[in-house]
Amino acid sequence: MLFADRNVDDNLISCNKVILLHGPPGTGKTSLSKALAQKLSIRLQSRFIKGILIEINSHSLFSKWFSESGKLVSKMFSQIRDFVEDQKFLVCILIDEVESLAHAREKCMSGNEPSDSIRVVNALLTELDKIKIHSNVLIFATSNVTGAIDLAFIDRADIKEYIGLPGVQAIYQIYYSCIQELLKAEIIQPKVIIQQCPDLVELESSDIYKNDKKLLKISEASVGLSGRSVRKLPFIAHALFLQTEIATLENYLEALLFAVEYQKTNSKYF
Structure with a gap:
């Protein structure tokens, strides 16, 4: 937007306003784009x-009709330009699973x-290429299969960001939010205090923070x-590994550990 405001020649300095988020499924690429x-x-x-x-x-x-699909893409972007041409609107476009639209042409020609x-x-x-001249548009694209994306599209992406699997701290935060929700719903009783952002060193050296x-x-x-x-596991823990509707935090955490082992065992078959 700054470059557009200062009339930077986009023939000399290219900016396509495309962000590609890629990585394994279930890592929040679509949610991150919306956020x-x-x-x-x-x-x-x-x-x-x-x-x-x-x-x-x-x-x-x-479309099932020959040559109709390309026309549908052009028609869709024509409708989008109706919004983009109003400079008072910030228009964000989300293309989820972009490999469906931007499938590698080399594979198309060599295959069926x-x-x-x-x-x-x-x-x-x-x-x-047509829409990039507007300063009020930003395009998000997500993909789980980067090898299937056409190289010309990848080349047009200004930012290509890998969104990987969550680490220990991120997983802890997810479980924390789930436990807080179950406490609020009184599925876990009685009310207990658990740290949101624990100091890992302090946890290891203290016996106070057992849970x-x-x-x-x-x-x-x-x-x-x-x-x-990870967000499904709190449900699986209660559905498969608890015999009561209401559980203590200690019992629930044991069930959650069983759910993790269950999930990892099952994932080997897929």
Whole structure:
């Protein structure tokens, strides 16, 4: 936006306003894109009267009719430009699972992919080049399969950020939020205090934080699972490993550890 305001020649310094978030499934790429769009609309409210998030459903853009899919992509971007041309709007575009739209053309030509999918990629790249002249647009793309994305699209992405699996601290925070919700719902009783941001060194050296230590060990055992999987485990723990509706925190943490082991065992088959 600064470069556009200062009339920097985009033929000399290229900026396509495309951010590609890639990494394993369940790591929050789509949620992060939506959160960033929301944050931008708040930060830039002095400049824009309204923020708009447009989510592109890739699967709805493919037609059974020959050459129709490329036309659908062009028509969709034509509708998006109606919003973009109003400089009072901040327009964020989210293309989830972008490999569906920007599938590698080399693989299409060498395999059994229909030639219509090549037209879709060509149309998408053309529309990206057209829309980049506007200073009030930002495009988020997410992908779990970077090897399937066309190199021309990857080349157009200004920022390519890897979103990996959560570490111990992040997993602890997820479990903490889940336990707080279960305490609020009185599924875990009685009310107990557990630290949100524990000092790991202090935990190791003290006997006071017994439950915090257990949760930390469960978090360490959960490393390698996606954020989406970790958020499911508090439910699985209660559904499969508790025989009562209401549980103490100690019993619940034991069930949660069983749920982690259960999840890791099952993941080996997929």
